[in-house]
Amino acid sequence: MSSPTSTGTAADADRALKAKHRAMWASGDYPGLAADLLPELGETLVQAVGVTRGDRVLDIAAGSGNVAIPAARTGASVVASDLTPELFDAGRARAAAEGVELEWREADAEALPFADGEFDVVVSAIGVMFAPHHQAAADELVRVCKPGGRIGIISWTPEGFIGQLFATMKPYAPPPPPGASPPPKWGSEEHVRELLRDRVTDVTAERRLLRVDMFDRLEEPRDYFKAKYGPMIAVFRSLADDPDRAAALDADLLDLVRRHDQGSGSTVLDWEYLLLTATKRRETVPGPR
Template sequence: MAEASRIWALGDFPRVARETIGATGPLLVEACGIGPGQRVLDVAAGAGNVAIAAARAGAEVVASDITPELLDAGRAAAEAEGLELQWVVADAQSLPFGDGAFDAVTSSFGAIFAPDHAVTARELLRVCRPGGTIGMLNWTPEGWSGRFFATVAPFAPPPPPGYEPPVLWGSEPHLRELLGPGSDEIAVERRVVVLDHFADAEALVSFYRANFGPVIAAFEGLAGDPERAAALERALLTFARETNAAEPGRPPRWELEYLLVRARRA
């Protein structure tokens, strides 16, 4: 937990969230029907992309994350809007809340990074009341983000024991295996986040290298091996160029596929 917290504090993840997945927070809140009178837990909340949107909708919100620095950024953003949320440092695999304590439990590209998927799923289900909603946004293995993490992985420090790749949460059979035992209904939609504000592949790679913790950590680990660091840079640039979905002559465009998941707690 300590190393994961350190990695996500590197760079400027709140900026990454704003510039890439910012619009998905309100989308998940709307999809889950979150509103006044509901008690909501946002797991692996980061800087509050979903949690703050849920508070805007009138819900009583608890935002949890393993990285205190991200919660501090979320708290500041919420206070700037005059919103009151509870911010709790917590591991998605061991949530410090009672059984059935929340009407809705959400996670936007967050809980998927906890190493043990089965334990994480059981925790999401446990803290949601029967009949309540579990809402998730999960990168798909075959989509842009899945391929991005696969590009970085050979250059990154080895994962902890028992680690499962986060993008497996975006595989529908795996997702249903995880949430199915505690749910009586699971709805899944494929959606896309579009990145079209970067001038070129170099700008995209520079953005992630400067701001995204897992990429920064990978380069940190290669500090004594300039040849490997250069190879990672080349791999990222090749990936960015190959995944530009724009037609020739048009501004660059990257399409990040994810699953929008809504499950009803049995």
């Protein structure tokens, strides 16, 4: 049994970790990156889970609403939740421009402030995968979905470009906190099935490619991410006093782009992701403890 002191220490460590994550995603310009590169993923996920008018939908780790806004366009009642509310302003502006309404809620994916079975549809695209404790996030995702409700998740695969981007940064980054799991593991069908266990049925999983062709020179994807992408910004900040290692990471990232480039005369990258859908069992099975 944990002592009050050890329990308090763990809670303090978790709050510090979540504050660090919030600051990381608030840095750079993730809403701009999502608008530039990821808009089709929102539409893809909304279609995959069949969001329709009258559904109550939760988008977990919604960011600036890449899934939530297309879901709201269907006439569904949508809640966009995220640990980093600094991302909401861009989402609210986009929603207003499109004439759709939805609710924006600050929420930790590992401790959602919603009732059991509150939502008909629970989704997350390139979102819940970044919660550090995968089982806790998966348990919450299932908990807030009603029995018979639909679940849809899009995650970068470990083998794809973004998964390999994280693998490239890992040797240069500070060590992860105890118990944290690598985000791209959510891109493994086996891993997600293990997280959801027999609490869901009708699981479908498909690897797909997102083509990114907005860059010309090989250096441009790396430099774009250095300016806009919170996880990469955090790694380079940690190397601020070590220019040699920062230069080595620059070179490794350029090599990563070169290996994945499909273009001829411009840089074309195919980013692999896993699209997984499932239905929550009508008779729920308790999650692991």
